[in-house]
Amino acid sequence: MTADYSHMMTAAQASTASRDWGEAAQTFAAAAQLALNEGRAQPAWRAWLSAGECWRRDDRPTEAELCLRRALELTEPSGTAAAATAPKLAAVLADLGLAELADDLLESISTEQLPGSMPAAFLDTRIGILISLGRKEAARIQLQALSSTGPSGLLAADYRRTLLYLLDGDLARARQCSRKQLSALQRDGDPAAVASGLMVLAQCELYLGAEREALARYQAAANAWREAGREALAWHAEAGAVRATLALGVHPLPGLLDAGITFAKERDLVVLGIRLRIARGIALAEHAPGRAYLDLQQAMEDAMAAGLPLLVGQAAYERAVRLEPSETEQQHLLDTASMALVSHVPLAARVALARARLLARFDPAQARSVARACVPLLERMGMSRDLVAAKVLVRHLG
Numbered sequence: 001m002t003a004d005y006s007h008m009m010t011a012a013q014a015s016t017a018s019r020d021w022g023e024a025a026q027t028f029a030a031a032a033q034l035a036l037n038e039g040r041a042q043p044a045w046r047a048w049l050s051a052g053e054c055w056r057r058d059d060r061p062t063e064a065e066l067c068l069r070r071a072l073e074l075t076e077p078s079g080t081a082a083a084a085t086a087p088k089l090a091a092v093l094a095d096l097g098l099a100e101l102a103d104d105l106l107e108s109i110s111t112e113q114l115p116g117s118m119p120a121a122f123l124d125t126r127i128g129i130l131i132s133l134g135r136k137e138a139a140r141i142q143l144q145a146l147s148s149t150g151p152s153g154l155l156a157a158d159y160r161r162t163l164l165y166l167l168d169g170d171l172a173r174a175r176q177c178s179r180k181q182l183s184a185l186q187r188d189g190d191p192a193a194v195a196s197g198l199m200v201l202a203q204c205e206l207y208l209g210a211e212r213e214a215l216a217r218y219q220a221a222a223n224a225w226r227e228a229g230r231e232a233l234a235w236h237a238e239a240g241a242v243r244a245t246l247a248l249g250v251h252p253l254p255g256l257l258d259a260g261i262t263f264a265k266e267r268d269l270v271v272l273g274i275r276l277r278i279a280r281g282i283a284l285a286e287h288a289p290g291r292a293y294l295d296l297q298q299a300m301e302d303a304m305a306a307g308l309p310l311l312v313g314q315a316a317y318e319r320a321v322r323l324e325p326s327e328t329e330q331q332h333l334l335d336t337a338s339m340a341l342v343s344h345v346p347l348a349a350r351v352a353l354a355r356a357r358l359l360a361r362f363d364p365a366q367a368r369s370v371a372r373a374c375v376p377l378l379e380r381m382g383m384s385r386d387l388v389a390a391k392v393l394v395r396h397l398g
Contacts, residue, residue, distance in 0.1 A: 004034060005034050005035055008030055008031035008034065008047075009028070009047065012024045012027035012028040012031065012050065012054075015027060015054075019057075019229040021054045022055075022058045022060075024050075025054035025055045025058060025060075025067070028050040028054060028067075029047070029048070029051040031047040032044045032045075032047035032051060032067075032071075035047060042074075044074060045071050045074040045075060045081055045085075048067050048070045048074070049067075049068065049085055049088070052064045052068035052071060052092070056088070056091070056092055056095075057229065059231055059263075059267050060267055061092045061267065061268055061269060062096070064092045065092050065093065071085045071089075072086065077109065077110065078110040082109050082110075083109055083110070083122055084118060086105055087106065087121055087122050087126070089102075089105060090102035090105050090125055090126070091125055093105065094129050094132065094271065095232075095269055095270070095271060095272070096268055096269075097270030097274075097302070097305070098306070099129050099306065099308060100133065100307045103126065106125065106126045106129070117153075119145075119153070120146060120153030121156075123145055123146040123149065123153065123156075124146060124157075124160065126142050127142045127143055128160070130142065131160075131167070132271075132310065133307065134309035134310055134343045136168075139164065140164065143160055143164065146160065147161075155181070158181055159200070161177070162174050162177040162178050162181065162200055163200060165177065166207075167343055167345065167346075169345030169346050169377070170381075171207050171208055171346065171382050172208075174200070174204045175205065175208065178197065178200045178201040178204055181200075182194070190228075191224045191225070191227040191228040192224070192228040192233075194224050195220075195221045195224035195225045195228065195233065198224065198237075199217070199218070199221050202214045202215075202217035203240070206240075206247060208383065209382075209383065211244050211248045212248065214240070214244040215241055218238070218240040218241035219237070221234075222235075222241065231263070232263070232264070232267070235260040235264070235276060238256070238276075239257065240279075242257060242279040242280070242282075242283050243279060243282070246283060251283065251287070252283055256283070257279055257280040260272070260276045261276045261277060261280065264276060273299075273302065274302050274308070275299075277295040277296070278295070278296065278299045278314055278318060280292075280295050281294075281315075281318060281319075281322075282296075285318075285322035285323060286322075289323055293323055296315050296318055296319045296323070297315075299311070299315040300316055309342075310344055312336065312337075313336070313340030313341035313347060313351070314337075314341075314347065316333045316336040316337040316340065317333070317337040317341070317347065317350065320333035321354050334354055337351045338351050338352075338355070346381060349374060349377050349378055349381065349386065350386060352374050352377075353386060353389065353390055353393070356371035356374065356390075356393055360393065360397060364397050364398075367393075367397055368394060368397040371393045371397065372394055374386075375390050378390055
């Protein structure tokens, strides 16, 4: 190993320690190229892998993908190096709106006899991607494998299990588990891990009608992500905070998310851009419906192109209920949302309630039947505000 390579790696590691991710990435990449020119594949792989991880932390997925692909090219498909590289590349591909390609990559990699914590990291990444693709049952299978990886996968398994509880509509259990996990994470003191825990708990509380608590969690998550140097993830939390603010009946400042949307566009962060456009669209719906339509339509189109059904369904639902389209268009949007959100029980229940409201205009008997079916489901999930709305509709329809 040459002195120049060692010097570059030391300098890059120093930049990493100070969270100067871009500088670190460039230095790691230079070290990788130097090792490659000298015909040393293993040091080159290690440096490309580090460069890709630093670009990812710097919220530059396009640059991260390039470095990680170069790292993957230096590995054997059945080797541990490939299994270490693939989850990092898959996570970057998911940020770029290429979740299907990410899952294909992970499926192609052999994970047999992986050492240490590698199986847990691999499976955790794949479960997250499967959930984003709406493949909840496939995610459960991977969760069983993750749960059997031992102590290294315990925390990740608990986190993913809680997400599945939420998607199943078992919101009380999801909140209970999330609170327990958050307490443990706060004791450990890792800001990024704490932020992840806050985000899940905030989602649970928002569905359960605890909007003030949800808003506080989202704001705390945004602060924690920024403390960890993860600006893109902080913007995900800001999108949640806008939703919670609106649920409280307060309209956030119209331009609150503009900088985040520009940030996402400039850095090819496709999924972040979709989430922020949905949040800005619903924030604008009452006072600027034309601009809201553009945001929600763009979000829906981008989510369709990326093959992300949960985001397609959310955008379609918000358009249907907030922008007062024609009956025909609203029916089409609700049909789209219903199909896309089949794996998300709480949101699917909201779509059903919206359909009942639409049916009340021209088919009261059918509307009453749909609304009545919503009541026990919403009651079982503890979605108190939605439950009140469903009961009011049932009484109105007689």
